[in-house]
Amino acid sequence: MTTLSREQLVDALTRGIKLAVTSLPQDVKDAIKQAYERESNPVAKKILSSIIDNFTLSEKDGIPMCQDTGTITWFVKVGKDFPLIRELESILQEATRKATKVVPIRPNAVDPLTGKNSGDNTGRFIPWINWEIVDGDDLEITVLPKGGGSEYTSQLRMVSPGLGIKGIKEAVLKTIFEAGGKPCPPIIVGIGIGGGADIAMKLGKIALLRPLTLRHQNPKVAQLEEELFNELNSLGIGPMGLGGDTTVLGVNIEYAHRHPATLPVGIVTQCWAARKATLKITPNGEITVLSHNIPNIFSIKLLGE
Amino acid sequence: MTEYHFKTPIKEEDIRKLHVEDVIYVSGTVITARDQAHRRAVQFHEEGKEIPVTFTGNVLYHCGPIVMKQDDSWSVVSAGPTTSTRMEYIEHKFIEYFRPRVIVGKGGMKEKTLEALSKYGAVYTIFPGGLGALAAKSIKRVVGVEWIDLGTPEALWILEVEEFGPLIVTMDTHRESIHKVIEKTTSENLNRILSKL
Numbered sequence: 001m002t003t004l005s006r007e008q009l010v011d012a013l014t015r016g017i018k019l020a021v022t023s024l025p026q027d028v029k030d031a032i033k034q035a036y037e038r039e040s041n042p043v044a045k046k047i048l049s050s051i052i053d054n055f056t057l058s059e060k061d062g063i064p065m066c067q068d069t070g071t072i073t074w075f076v077k078v079g080k081d082f083p084l085i086r087e088l089e090s091i092l093q094e095a096t097r098k099a100t101k102v103v104p105i106r107p108n109a110v111d112p113l114t115g116k117n118s119g120d121n122t123g124r125f126i127p128w129i130n131w132e133i134v135d136g137d138d139l140e141i142t143v144l145p146k147g148g149g150s151e152y153t154s155q156l157r158m159v160s161p162g163l164g165i166k167g168i169k170e171a172v173l174k175t176i177f178e179a180g181g182k183p184c185p186p187i188i189v190g191i192g193i194g195g196g197a198d199i200a201m202k203l204g205k206i207a208l209l210r211p212l213t214l215r216h217q218n219p220k221v222a223q224l225e226e227e228l229f230n231e232l233n234s235l236g237i238g239p240m241g242l243g244g245d246t247t248v249l250g251v252n253i254e255y256a257h258r259h260p261a262t263l264p265v266g267i268v269t270q271c272w273a274a275r276k277a278t279l280k281i282t283p284n285g286e287i288t289v290l291s292h293n294i295p296n297i298f299s300i301k302l303l304g305e
Numbered sequence: 306m307t308e309y310h311f312k313t314p315i316k317e318e319d320i321r322k323l324h325v326e327d328v329i330y331v332s333g334t335v336i337t338a339r340d341q342a343h344r345r346a347v348q349f350h351e352e353g354k355e356i357p358v359t360f361t362g363n364v365l366y367h368c369g370p371i372v373m374k375q376d377d378s379w380s381v382v383s384a385g386p387t388t389s390t391r392m393e394y395i396e397h398k399f400i401e402y403f404r405p406r407v408i409v410g411k412g413g414m415k416e417k418t419l420e421a422l423s424k425y426g427a428v429y430t431i432f433p434g435g436l437g438a439l440a441a442k443s444i445k446r447v448v449g450v451e452w453i454d455l456g457t458p459e460a461l462w463i464l465e466v467e468e469f470g471p472l473i474v475t476m477d478t479h480r481e482s483i484h485k486v487i488e489k490t491t492s493e494n495l496n497r498i499l500s501k502l
């Protein structure tokens with residue numbers, strides 16, 4: 001039996017980044033196409049059809065769908081017996097640096113104090129890595145390249161606990177209203193409820209990892225997702241903020257128990273270019289793409305191949 | 306909503322026919338200018354100096370492109386729009402002095418610009434955000450660059466484009482602005498939804 005080498009893993013993850021920035025996951029494509037069918041505003045329909053043209057072209061030509069290829073975040077679920085676990089952090093950094101050159105993606109890691117761009121998408125704590133160590137020897141990993149325009153309108157709101165669900169809805173509606181056309185709607189809203197300030201924001205982002213077709217397993221949360229989906233769409237912001245029926249493509253919520261005195265709500269806005277790729281990798285180097293309908297990650301070609 | 310395909314130079318009478326919600330595609334010359342190029346161009350004009358490009362009849366694009374130089378020739382890697390409101394304080398003068406026919410940006414502009422569009426015959430349009438692949442495809446070549454001393458994002462890039470669009474007219478010569486309407490209706494919608502919670 002062969003074992004997975006460091007080089008192979010770096011290579012597969014680099015291709016994973018390329019897959020993410022050039023091709024939308026099926027659930028997002030479907031949601032945009034359904035929105036296009038439903039949309040009654042002609043301008044909104046035109047924008048949705050050009051978004052569809054754009055992601056079809058980027059996938060066909062293997063070029064980034066949007067010029068802002070985002071900041072790279074990795075969500076790692078690694079078996080404690082995965083052979084390369086000790087090197088995984090440096091492997092993720094290397095894949096990020098390599099992708100900057102060979103996809104290529106835009107260098108988006110800037111020192112907040114000096115304003116200097118590192119030039120290779122790595123820097124202090126960046127790419128950010130979310131670790132989850134589980135039993136077993138597989139690696140399941142998601143890369144989330146998230147654009148700056150839609151991160152800009154994300155907000156943390158501390159709701160008075162007495163207001164309950166109503167307070168949560170108000171916080172979400174006001175945030176998306178204030179965001180208007182800035183995050184390139186139609187958007188997906190990831191919401192984290194409870195925990196603490198940091199936990200709510202983190203859960204909001206984790207909520208974005210769930211496919212749009214799946215509702216939360218807790219029926220109360222699933223109901224809140226559906227109600228907010230309808231209420232947000234009736235704001236009428238529309239694609240690019242020019243009006244229409246489609247403001248959001250989906251609302252995904254995650255929650256944690258909270259302190260009795262606080263009710264934090266983390267609201268993460270994600271533009272239509274909701275890019276991510278998830279790979280499952282076994283110790284002997286079998287790689288399955290979970291996020292996209294492609295049989296083999298090595299069919300994704302890098303610059304110069 | 307009507308769709309138009311224009312070639313530069315675009316005539317004033319063609320622009321005056323347009324209404325908000327119309328969609329246009331442009332072939333010909335697009336020139337980028339953002340904050341610093343706006344300031345310098347207006348200053349030059351007021352001091353009686355020539356600027357090195359001709360905006361008249363052409364497209365003014367609020368954009369700081371990412372460009373690449375290979376063996377002495379430039380190519381555009383990506384050219385998405387930048388937020389237009391930063392140019393609001395000066396755009397009315399820019400329109401008066403240089404007469405671009407189509408302005409492309411994102412986020413919309415305000416009253417003074419709307420007034421100048423109507424007075425001098427120009428429209429403000431939106432190129433939908435994030436359509437990097439489509440934009441790159443329609444830019445055929447970099448014809449030239451001026452004021453490169455301002456830095457690559459701030460320089461005046463003269464681009465040859467083919468079927469650049471969809472450009473959605475959101476502010477027209479009849480003083481209509483989609484942005485103004487949407488601001489009002491979404492805030493009414495918000496209040497209505499909140500009151501029903």
Ligand code: SF4
Nearest residue numbers: 066147149184271435
């Ligand atoms: S918000 Fe998204 S679609 Fe818009 S420019 Fe940024 S990354 Fe691209």
